[in-house]
Amino acid sequence: MIHKIVRRPAVDDSHLPAHLSPILKQVYASRGCSDTDCELALANLLRPNTMKDVDVAAAIVADAIAANRAILIMGDFDADGATSTSVCLLALRMMGAQKVDYLIPNRFDYGYGLSPEIVDVAHQKGAELLITVDNGISSIEGVAAAKARGMTVVITDHHLPGQTVPAADAIVNPNQVGCSFASKAIAGVGVAFYLMSALRAELRQRNWYQQQGIAEPNLASLLDIVALGTVADVVSLDTNNRILVDAGLKRVRAGRCRPGITALLEVAKRNTARIVASDFGFAVGPRLNAAGRLDEMALGVETLLCDDIMHARRMASELDGLNAERRDLEADMQQEALKSLEALxxxxxxxxxxxxxxxxxxxxxxxxxxxxxxxxxxxxxxxxxxxxxxxxxxxxxxxxxxxxxxxxxxxxxxxxxxxxxxxxxxxxxxxxxxxxxxxxxxxxxxxxxxxxxxxxxxxTGEIVSDGALLPHQLNMDIARELRNAGPWGQNFAEPLFDGYFRVVQQRIVGERHLKLVLESECGQTMVDAIAFNVDLKTWPDATIQFAHVAYKLDINEYRGNESLQLMVEQIEPR
CATH class of the missing domain: 3.10.310.30 (Diaminopimelate Epimerase; Chain A, domain 1)
Structure with a gap:
């Protein structure tokens, strides 16, 4: 389908910092950024105490740790669930919890969420406190079953609640009625991170760390996992989510991330020093998700928890194999679905x-x-x-x-x-x-x-463009500035431009990818471009001399050399 290209209107950007380039100022302003939104400092994160009942939940968990009760994290079988589970497990261990474990339902045996059936499994594992992550807000029967077995239940979730919510001991969900937490788009892993932050403060107030002779943990060490889960769950990148993701990406680039994330980036052939949010979304997230889609998400959780890089690489390789199997399945199903629609x-x-x-x-x-x-x-x-x-x-x-x-x-x-x-x-x-x-x-x-x-x-689908770039603006400096101005993602779209070009060269690479050399209309600039999964009925075609192209500026790295490349979102012959 050829989408209609709609250009964003010019907006006032005078409130933004003067050191930004005119292009970036307009990009930021068109996405509603204030001057403070440009500074993604951790100090600007929303405070945990604005999240309803997070203090109640933190006190319950602190009591369980102090009493050495068995804590079970009940996760979900996607990347958000796996990262949420990992954040809670690692944080609780850093805070001195002795009895902490996790359980993620196999989607094929138990389905989604805290069901009565999975509560039976939790009971067999000796759970005394259940903490749900990325699920639970709709688990009315499951919570009732857990309470009937004498368990304490804390729900952390971000999904929209129904008219009735479970009778848990505490519910932490920014989308529940009466919660004033401003980031309604936060992912499940973000909610889990906020509970752990509140728990750290609660234990500090109780003088717990000094009593136990342990250091108060630096929860910023978990932000690479938080960033991965946030991007993989495709939640809106509001300012708070952008701060979380930006901090996590900086840890990865600095070589201070979990071995499991390093291994997943390696197997996806991504350069950790140059990672951007889309690498989490298109390279790491799908490999992590593959475990829950085709097998047991426990493999994904164990990869994130792993402290040994060699072991992490073995698990990442297994996840890579599952992801390849998932892609094959998906391709077959997509062909069947398209045939069904053609018949319809x-x-x-x-x-x-x-x-x-x-x-x-x-x-x-x-x-x-x-x-x-x-x-x-x-x-x-x-x-x-x-x-x-x-x-x-x-x-x-x-x-x-x-x-x-x-x-x-x-x-x-x-x-x-x-x-x-x-x-x-x-x-x-x-x-x-x-x-x-x-x-x-x-x-x-x-x-x-x-x-x-x-x-x-x-x-009718639309492609929203930030307008045209002049020939002299098609350069590496602007590409770098835009790349570093992220994180870009859902509802904070990566800058995309459109313009008319002369098609100088065109050829198919791989099975369906179109490699191009384009020349600006006035003939001043030539640039490489690539369009993925093109319609082979249209391309390549030597008779096509001009095209309207919607594109993102990208930096292609090959054998240590960098060059400008246009990532084509849509190309329409003219």
Whole structure:
């Protein structure tokens, strides 16, 4: 799909620091930055005491540590869950907890969250205090089961709560009613980090470290893990999240990160000294996620916890193999899904507004990625389903701008009570379960609901551009400045520009990547460019002499040499 290119309007940037270049000042101002947003100092982080009940939760955990009670971290099977689990385990050990362990449900045996079934497993492990990370806000039955077994339960989560919340001993979730914490977009790992920060302060107040003869821990040593989980969970990079991610990236660049993260970057062939947020998002996160998608997320957690680089490299290699298997599965499923859509409609205009797909042999662990790929291709909200158990299917949903997916599922559930077994999630991503026999009825209700909430023009994808660069601005200095001005990510988009170029050279590299040499319209500057996964029906074509290109400035590193390269988001013949 060719997306419409929309240029950001020029905005007032006079409030921003004078030392910034005109290009960067305009980029920052167009993203709503204040002068303080440009300084990503840890001192500017939001205070933990603004998060509702974090002090209550910290006191509960401190009491458990002092009483030497068995603490069990209950994580989720994605990268956010794995990083949240690792942050809590490492922090608790640094603070002197003697009995601390973790448990992450196998998604194929137990499903998501703190279910009564997984509570039984926790009970068998002797858990006395359960701390959920990146889950729990919808686990009403699971919390009740844990309380019935005499466990204390602290929930840390960032997902949106339903009308009823579990009867836990404490809930730490910035999205719960009555929480004044300003960063509603914080990831699960961020919430876990804030609880550990509050716990450190609580133990300091109790004079715990001096009594135990241990040093008060420097929790900044965990920020590389926090940064990884935040980027991998694709949460909005508001100022608070950008501070967390920036601090973590600086640790990695300085060679002060966990051996497991170093090993994952190595296996992904990323230079740790030059790492940016997108390396976490596209290289490390998927390898970590592969464990939870295809196997046991415990492998991902153990990689993050590992202190020995050689052992970490062995586990990172195993995760790399799982990720390769995941990619193959995903590619096969995507081809099947596209064939289904081709059979469904003669052309794109006949597609459902809300696309629902189901195939009984699809892999549960990959349907979220599949939904995302189909959403990107057709710019429509997509839910992909796979068989979960006898008679039940699970769906993973991905939305587009302007459609809140969890709220949409709530509307469908209210209109068709009993059709959806359970659901939860965010604005842009959600999950749900149905009985298999309800798929067709749900698909129709889903498409109807999407049509009621969206306007036709919202189904046309847009590429938002920061405008055109002049030929003399296509240089390494500006590329470096923009690269270092991040972290860029969700809702804080990396600068993207557009312009018209003469196509000097074009050839396919790999299977579907287009390598180009482009010349600015006035003929002053020539630059290398690459476009990934192009339409082979269009490219290469020697008759195409000019193109409208949307691109990001990138620095290509090859054998120690750096050169400017345009990373092409869209290329349209002109």
């Amino acid at each position: 409609a003669l052309d794109e205009s006949d597609l459902p507004w809300g696309i629902a797909l189901y195939q009984s042999d699809w892999h549960q662990g990959v349907i979220g990625i599949l939904a995302s790929r189909i959403k990107d291709k057709y710019h429509r909200p997509v839910i992909a389903f796979a068989e979960a158990s006898e008679g039940e299917i699970k769906g993973s949903a991905r939305s587009i701008k302007g459609l809140h997916m969890r709220d949409l599922l709530e509307l469908i559930n209210a209109k068709h009570p009993g059709m959806i077994i359970k659901f939860g999630g965010h604005a842009m991503a959600a999950g749900l379960s149905l009985r298999a026999g309800e798929f067709n009825r749900f698909a129709a209700a889903y498409d109807e609901a999407v049509r009621n909430l969206l306007a036709p023009e919202q189904l």
